[in-house]
Amino acid sequence: QVQLVESGGGLVQAGGSLRLSCAASGGTFRYYGMGWFRQAPGKEREFVAAISWCGGSTYYADSVKGRFTISRDNVKNTVYLQMNSLKPEDTAVYYCAATKRISIASLTATEYDYWGQGTQVTVSS
Numbered sequence: 001q002v003q004l005v006e007s008g009g010g011l012v013q014a015g016g017s018l019r020l021s022c023a024a025s026g027g028t029f030r031y032y033g034m035g036w037f038r039q040a041p042g043k044e045r046e047f048v049a050a051i052s053w054c055g056g057s058t059y060y061a062d063s064v065k066g067r068f069t070i071s072r073d074n075v076k077n078t079v080y081l082q083m084n085s086l087k088p089e090d091t092a093v094y095y096c097a098a099t100k101r102i103s104i105a106s107l108t109a110t111e112y113d114y115w116g117q118g119t120q121v122t123v124s125s
Contacts, residue, residue: 002027002098002114009094009119012086016123020081022096022116029077030054033104035112036070036081038092038121048094049081050104059105064090086123093118 008020020036035050049070050059058070069082079096097112 002029002032004096004098004114004116006094006096006116006119009121011122011124014086014088014123014125016086017082017084018086018121020083020094020096020119020121022079022081024077024079024098027098027114030074031100032098032114033101033107034070034072034079035097035099035104035107036079036094037097037109038090038094039118040092043092045095045109047107047109050107051079052104053102057104083121086121088123088125090121091123092121094121 003026004022006022033052036048037045038048039045047061051070051072055072067085072079095118096116098114099112
């Protein structure tokens with residue numbers, strides 16, 4: 001059983017930056033692909049970014065490509081989401097998730113096995 005705890009959310013002005021962290025415990029972190037999802041009020045949870053177990057492959061939603069960067073540190077058991085040039089439409093609760101699947105390309109939320117509790121990101125205009 002893997003436990004995931006997100007941190008780093010907050011209130012930022014449009015154009016600003018935030019760095020989210022997700023600390024994992026209770027499992028062998030390097031065996032898991034990791035993803036970030038977000039959910040805005042009244043909307044479905046949507047994919048943001050994902051990274052393979054070794055960090056060699058990354059995937060991004062078109063809406064964040066070029067602005068967000070996912071990375072991981074398998075020594076610290078932590079995955080990060082660096083968010084730059086934030087826009088009001090990035091406002092959402094951000095969740096990290098872990099999957100045991102080897103290929104993480106195009107995975108949906110239902111294909112992730114473990115989830116964190118989420119961290120709020122609010123971007124003011």
